[in-house]
Amino acid sequence: MDFANAFSSDNLLFILDGFxxxxxxxxxxxxxxxxxxxxxxxxxxxxxxxxSPALGLIVEVLRNLPLLLIIFFARFALPDIGIQLGxxxxxxxxxxxxxxxxxxxxxxxxxxxxxxGQIEAARSSGLGYLQTLWHIVLPQGLxxxxxxxxxxxxxxxxxxxxxxxxxxxxxxxxxxxxxxxNQNYVIPVLLLAAxxxxxxxxxxxxxxxxxxxxxx
Amino acid sequence: MPDFSIxxxxxxxxxxxxxxxxxxxxxxxxxxxxxxxxxxxxRISSVKPxxxxxxxxxxxxxxxxxLLVVYLFYLSLPTIGITxxxxxxxxxxxxxxTAAFIAEAIRxxxxxxxxxxxxxxxxxxxxxxxxxxxxxxxxxxxxxxxPLSNQFINLVKNSxxxxxxxxxxxxxxxxxxxxxxxxxxxxYIFIAVFYLALTLPLSYAALRLERRLAKQG
Numbered sequence: 001m002d003f004a005n006a007f008s009s010d011n012l013l014f015i016l017d018g019f020x021x022x023x024x025x026x027x028x029x030x031x032x033x034x035x036x037x038x039x040x041x042x043x044x045x046x047x048x049x050x051x052s053p054a055l056g057l058i059v060e061v062l063r064n065l066p067l068l069l070i071i072f073f074a075r076f077a078l079p080d081i082g083i084q085l086g087x088x089x090x091x092x093x094x095x096x097x098x099x100x101x102x103x104x105x106x107x108x109x110x111x112x113x114x115x116x117g118q119i120e121a122a123r124s125s126g127l128g129y130l131q132t133l134w135h136i137v138l139p140q141g142l143x144x145x146x147x148x149x150x151x152x153x154x155x156x157x158x159x160x161x162x163x164x165x166x167x168x169x170x171x172x173x174x175x176x177x178x179x180x181x182n183q184n185y186v187i188p189v190l191l192l193a194a195x196x197x198x199x200x201x202x203x204x205x206x207x208x209x210x211x212x213x214x215x216x
Numbered sequence: 217m218p219d220f221s222i223x224x225x226x227x228x229x230x231x232x233x234x235x236x237x238x239x240x241x242x243x244x245x246x247x248x249x250x251x252x253x254x255x256x257x258x259r260i261s262s263v264k265p266x267x268x269x270x271x272x273x274x275x276x277x278x279x280x281x282x283l284l285v286v287y288l289f290y291l292s293l294p295t296i297g298i299t300x301x302x303x304x305x306x307x308x309x310x311x312x313x314t315a316a317f318i319a320e321a322i323r324x325x326x327x328x329x330x331x332x333x334x335x336x337x338x339x340x341x342x343x344x345x346x347x348x349x350x351x352x353x354x355x356x357x358x359x360x361x362x363p364l365s366n367q368f369i370n371l372v373k374n375s376x377x378x379x380x381x382x383x384x385x386x387x388x389x390x391x392x393x394x395x396x397x398x399x400x401x402x403x404y405i406f407i408a409v410f411y412l413a414l415t416l417p418l419s420y421a422a423l424r425l426e427r428r429l430a431k432q433g
Contacts, residue, residue, distance in 0.1 A: 064415035065408055066376035073404050080401035161281035165380055183295045190288055194280045201279035
């Protein structure tokens with residue numbers, strides 16, 4: 001193990017570049033998958049004819065596939081039907097679809113957890129269906145969704161490492177490249193990557209725990 | 217319409233990967249169940265160093281990517297003279313990673329049974345083992361089974377990381393078919409169907425089991 005040379009300034013900068021890419025891709029995918037998941041979850045909750053069951057089927061398929069396959073698919077199979085995506089866009093698309101499916105289930109069960117009596121009460125006191133959703137169901141449902149959402153975001157951040165298979169220059173990929181220079185670099189570099197991932201995720205999970213304590 | 221001749225021509229290749237995926241998932245489930253139980257017991261024990269060890273393990277592993285855990289075994293061990301093939305180091309990585317999640321599920325299950333119950337059982341004359349066997353564990357298992365079955369589904373999906381280190385799993389062989397036939401789209405669809413053939417029935421069974429256990433109260 002050669003910590004001094006493994007962590008030369010060039011190597012460190014190279015790895016930190018990857019860390020920045022990881023954070024960037026994770027942030028964009030968190031925002032997009034949250035939007036997608038909320039819309040899909042709400043539509044499934046409303047039990048619209050045709051649309052809700054169709055989305056339900058897509059969600060079930062996506063949730064039951066390995067994310068790695070979806071990433072490969074976005075990068076290497078979509079060109080067969082005329083959609084060319086670079087490594088970063090392919091990763092974002094794959095993460096958004098997969099985590100969006102996961103998030104839609106969190107949103108749906110959050111909305112479902114609101115007592116039907118409350119909805120009936122709101123409706124009979126004169127609120128419309130959408131008003132009831134917006135003023136009664138959503139504020140309470142959202143509060144219950146926060147803890148599982150944060151753990152899903154942690155999963156998403158960890159899952160960005162899978163983009164190594166399509167050579168996205170993120171933390172895992174850059175660490176692997178540096179560690180391939182010299183076999184004495186492998187353990188120090190992998191440990192550094194572990195510490196970086198751990199730091200972000202642990203911070204997120206502390207936030208989740210505080211939110212959980214405040215809400216419940 | 218996908219080209220089914222790929223499926224018939226390379227069926228043996230797909231099948232070998234499919235079976236290896238099942239094999240790796242089952243091995244990792246058994247291993248992580250054993251390791252997870254030990255870790256859960258460590259975390260609820262009154263011995264401080266064991267508590268500390270269990271907590272550090274679970275918190276550290278849960279917050280780093282599975283792929284990194286797998287690389288730690290696949291890339292680091294050779295530098296200290298231990299070389300494992302992709303399948304073995306991948307399965308060990310899966311076991312080590314999943315154990316952290318299973319430990320949390322088991323710990324939550326045991327803690328969910330209120331202390332008053334075991335105290336009542338003990339004071340009504342049951343021994344410690346009887347209390348565990350007849351009072352605590354039957355209730356704890358109901359809490360533990362749903363997250364455990366979900367972990368198994370996750371294991372099947374997560375085992376696809378074996379393909380990154382030539383672990384001979386379904387994703388690995390499927391990808392080889394893709395590079396041979398150049399029909400990437402169709403080949404990947406078939407890989408997806410093989411995965412779904414495993415995970416959809418498992419998800420359905422897990423959901424039913426969860427509902428049945430919830431109904432029993």
